[in-house]
Amino acid sequence: xxxxxxxxxxxxxxxxxxxxxxxxxxxxxxxxxxxxxxxxxxxxxxxxxxxxxxxxxxxxxxxxxxxxxxxxxxxxxxxxxxxxxxxxxxxxxxxxxxxxxxxxxxxxxxxxxxxxxxxxxxxxxxxxxxxxxxxxxxxxxxxxxxxxxxxxxxxxxxxxxxxxxxxxxxxxxxxxxxxxxxxxxxxxxxxxxxxxxxxxxxxxxxxxxxxxxxxxxxxxxxxxxxxxxxxxxxxxxxxxxxxxxxxxxxxxxxxxxxxxxxxxxxxxxxxxxxxxxxxxxxxxxxxxxxxxxxxxxxxxxxxxxxxxxxxxxxxxxxxxxxxxxxxxxxxxxxxxxxxxxxxxxxxxxxxxxxxxxxxxxxxxxxxxxxxxxxxxxxxxxxxxxxxxxxxxxxxxxxxxx
Amino acid sequence: xxxxxxxxxxxxxxxxxxxxxxxxxxxxxxxxxxxxxxxxxxxxxxxxxxxxxxxxxxxxxxxxxxxxxxxxxxxxxxxxxxxxxxxxxxxxxxxxxxxxxxxxxxxxxxxxxxxxxxxxxxxxxxxxxxxxxxxxxxxxxxxxxxxxxxxxxxxxxxxxxxxxxxxxxxxxxxxxxxxxxxxxxxxxxxxxxxxxxxxxxxxxxxxxxxxxxxxxxxxxxxxxxxxxxxxxxxxxxxxxxxxxxxxxxxxxxxxxxxxxxxxxxxxxxxxxxxxxxxxxxxxxxxxxxxxxxxxxxxxxxxxxxxxxxxxxxxxxxxxxxxxxxxxxxxxxxxxxxxxxxxxxxxxxxxxxxxxxxxxxxxxxxxxxxxxxxxxxxxxxxxxxxxxxxxxxxxxxxxxxx
Numbered sequence: 001x002x003x004x005x006x007x008x009x010x011x012x013x014x015x016x017x018x019x020x021x022x023x024x025x026x027x028x029x030x031x032x033x034x035x036x037x038x039x040x041x042x043x044x045x046x047x048x049x050x051x052x053x054x055x056x057x058x059x060x061x062x063x064x065x066x067x068x069x070x071x072x073x074x075x076x077x078x079x080x081x082x083x084x085x086x087x088x089x090x091x092x093x094x095x096x097x098x099x100x101x102x103x104x105x106x107x108x109x110x111x112x113x114x115x116x117x118x119x120x121x122x123x124x125x126x127x128x129x130x131x132x133x134x135x136x137x138x139x140x141x142x143x144x145x146x147x148x149x150x151x152x153x154x155x156x157x158x159x160x161x162x163x164x165x166x167x168x169x170x171x172x173x174x175x176x177x178x179x180x181x182x183x184x185x186x187x188x189x190x191x192x193x194x195x196x197x198x199x200x201x202x203x204x205x206x207x208x209x210x211x212x213x214x215x216x217x218x219x220x221x222x223x224x225x226x227x228x229x230x231x232x233x234x235x236x237x238x239x240x241x242x243x244x245x246x247x248x249x250x251x252x253x254x255x256x257x258x259x260x261x262x263x264x265x266x267x268x269x270x271x272x273x274x275x276x277x278x279x280x281x282x283x284x285x286x287x288x289x290x291x292x293x294x295x296x297x298x299x300x301x302x303x304x305x306x307x308x309x310x311x312x313x314x315x316x317x318x319x320x321x322x323x324x325x326x327x328x329x330x331x332x333x334x335x336x337x338x339x340x341x342x343x344x345x346x347x348x349x350x351x352x353x354x355x356x357x358x359x360x361x362x363x364x365x366x367x368x369x370x371x372x373x374x375x376x377x378x379x380x381x382x383x384x385x386x387x388x389x390x391x392x393x394x395x396x397x398x399x400x401x
Numbered sequence: 402x403x404x405x406x407x408x409x410x411x412x413x414x415x416x417x418x419x420x421x422x423x424x425x426x427x428x429x430x431x432x433x434x435x436x437x438x439x440x441x442x443x444x445x446x447x448x449x450x451x452x453x454x455x456x457x458x459x460x461x462x463x464x465x466x467x468x469x470x471x472x473x474x475x476x477x478x479x480x481x482x483x484x485x486x487x488x489x490x491x492x493x494x495x496x497x498x499x500x501x502x503x504x505x506x507x508x509x510x511x512x513x514x515x516x517x518x519x520x521x522x523x524x525x526x527x528x529x530x531x532x533x534x535x536x537x538x539x540x541x542x543x544x545x546x547x548x549x550x551x552x553x554x555x556x557x558x559x560x561x562x563x564x565x566x567x568x569x570x571x572x573x574x575x576x577x578x579x580x581x582x583x584x585x586x587x588x589x590x591x592x593x594x595x596x597x598x599x600x601x602x603x604x605x606x607x608x609x610x611x612x613x614x615x616x617x618x619x620x621x622x623x624x625x626x627x628x629x630x631x632x633x634x635x636x637x638x639x640x641x642x643x644x645x646x647x648x649x650x651x652x653x654x655x656x657x658x659x660x661x662x663x664x665x666x667x668x669x670x671x672x673x674x675x676x677x678x679x680x681x682x683x684x685x686x687x688x689x690x691x692x693x694x695x696x697x698x699x700x701x702x703x704x705x706x707x708x709x710x711x712x713x714x715x716x717x718x719x720x721x722x723x724x725x726x727x728x729x730x731x732x733x734x735x736x737x738x739x740x741x742x743x744x745x746x747x748x749x750x751x752x753x754x755x756x757x758x759x760x761x762x763x764x765x766x767x768x769x770x771x772x773x774x775x776x777x778x779x780x781x782x783x784x785x786x787x788x789x790x791x792x793x794x795x796x797x798x799x800x801x802x
Binding site: 001003005006010053358360361362363374375376377378379380384386387388389390391392396398399400401 | 430431434435438459463464465466467468469470471472473474483484487488489490493494628740742743745746747748749750770771774775779780
């Protein structure tokens with residue numbers, strides 16, 4: 001069920017404010033039998049107080065057992081069915097650096113790599129070349145010219161850059177050229193249909209000219225391409241929810257995801273404190289605020305349990321400032337779990353809390369995975385969280401007479 | 402997932418009896434922080450005893466965050482996917498006053514309104530004209546005659562009445578003529594297809610003749626039309642469940658909804674005690690009994706917490722008589738929540754209890770929202786309740802070999 005089929009028709013407007021605080025990869029695992037998770041270990045007096053006032057539950061990003069990437073993880077939280085809407089890696093990466101894709105574009109995530117004299121890959125990441133060296137090389141590749149296709153090359157970080165092909169009738173069903181291993185040459189791009197063949201031909205020509213331009217380089221003398229993808233077409237927050245929505249993020253990826261959903265990216269925050277400043281400053285301008293905190297995920301990916309605990313405590317500390325704004329609905333959740341024990345995204349339900357005057361509080365006493373199991377929201381698919389948010393904000397009309 | 406796709410194939414017959422007691426709008430909210438809901442406040446010794454013997458859970462009428470009207474609320478409880486089956490406002494209103502729609506009918510909910518000399522609406526509800534004045538006017542409109550179309554006009558309450566057009570080949574894709582604002586004339590009805598154009602022409606002619614008949618009136622000198630709708634086509638209880646089903650309700654709306662599902666409306670009950678009399682009297686004649694209690698909803702809609710508490714206690718008091726009949730499966734639930742704190746239908750999960758010899762009892766000790774959170778049924782979509790009822794009655798075969 002796509003919840004937006006109903007929210008699109010049923011939403012109403014009022015003066016309420018909804019705040020969704022997303023601690024990326026929030027959910028975790030204990031690292032010893034009978035132990036506590038990162039969230040349960042952290043000292044989180046403010047989140048615990050909110051848990052006592054609100055209602056808890058476990059958010060299932062896609063369906064049980066599915067660990068999502070950042071794209072589907074956030075789309076779910078934003079109320080877009082993550083099975084129906086999938087954002088390709090190229091489009092996600094372009095979006096992540098603030099490149100505004102048009103409907104004529106196909107975006108590709110590229111890696112600089114190192115090949116030997118025989119053209120076989122010896123390092124898939126070009127020795128993790130630093131950004132200071134890779135960025136000028138990416139810019140150098142703007143010299144590539146292809147008849148009838150506009151080309152944009154944008155540096156990202158380290159070995160990564162983005163190429164966007166712009167022309168009429170470009171398809172995105174093109175294979176990755178990254179063979180995912182060393183000792184072999186990059187693969188040839190092939191399109192699955194006529195439109196994608198046109199893209200594949202442009203990609204092959206790009207590869208030919210680019211490798212010529214890179215031929216003198218020691219490390220970054222070649223490239224691979226992944227995730228050919230067109231701009232995803234998402235209905236906007238205004239359209240499906242009637243919300244003027246703002247996104248407050250530090251990392252470009254999350255700004256990009258939010259902007260695909262029609263949110264306005266506000267501020268130039270570099271830290272969590274900055275982000276709350278931006279929230280305060282724009283409080284009157286929007287109905288909905290998405291605030292993204294990255295470091296609960298990155299510490300989980302690093303396998304650093306205690307660092308993740310500290311990041312959660314840092315996140316807890318902003319709650320008083322957020323509460324002072326008196327949001328009608330305050331939600332704290334994550335886009336997925338990233339247990340430091342696993343060093344990766346996981347499928348485990350994400351601890352979620354929702355506070356509003358009409359949320360029907362449950363008996364939970366603190367914010368943590370075990371308490372969420374007995375929360376009043378039960379376990380629910382992430383895609384329903386926005387419908388719950390709207391309902392708690394008094395922004396949903398009745399379905400049917 | 403439409404549960405009837407399986408129940409239709411898998412149901413078997415036996416001598417079991419299923420009783421579904423529906424307290425309309427049963428779920429509620431506390432009215433002070435840390436307080437109890439209406440159901441938790443009420444003294445309900447019999448429901449609590451049933452809760453100890455049975456299994457509890459929270460019924461989600463449609464999906465999280467969606468507050469349903471009476472139509473989708475009951476369709477869900479009856480096992481009809483409320484997204485797949487939607488009853489139009491005209492058909493629901495006709496059903497609500499006991500008008501038996503045929504497959505040749507299109508029903509329309511009409512409002513008397515007031516227009517100025519230029520034909521522009523100045524009051525969309527004709528000054529909320531009292532029923533004593535509006536009913537004779539509705540009956541006067543029975544003078545309207547249209548070639549080839551039978552017309553029924555039925556008074557409802559205050560400014561509301563129902564018109565039913567009956568003929569072969571009438572469609573119901575016709576716009577509302579209520580412009581939803583004053584200062585403009587009622588809109589012209591237009592059909593989206595040939596069949597609906599036929600209805601629209603009849604509606605336009607009805608409007609012409611009716612406004613002529615109303616021309617001398619001070620307040621109710623015009624009308625608007627909303628929710629053109631044909632009789633919804635629902636498979637019957639016999640067809641999808643193999644159940645001979647009886648409905649025992651006081652209000653016409655719920656008799657009508659049950660009859661759309663193929664239930665037989667029995668008795669002329671005016672009170673809850675009457676309804677139990679009817680249940681006892683017809684015990685041998687049916688396999689399934691739907692008993693509807695209205696006042697838990699109406700007191701909630703009035704915002705009267707203590708009156709809702711009393712109504713719940715009144716409802717509790719009939720349990721011994723129902724139990725004495727020894728139903729194989731006894732279900733107590735509601736079609737949605739109506740917290741008196743909100744004075745409206747809400748999306749909150751509805752406290753639900755099911756008792757049978759094979760229900761797998763849980764640890765719950767009383768019947769209330771908080772206990773239901775930790776109940777053995779978990780949170781489930783209302784549309785699955787009938788499948789659970791059939792299973793507990795031994796009326797469901799195995800799916801697949």
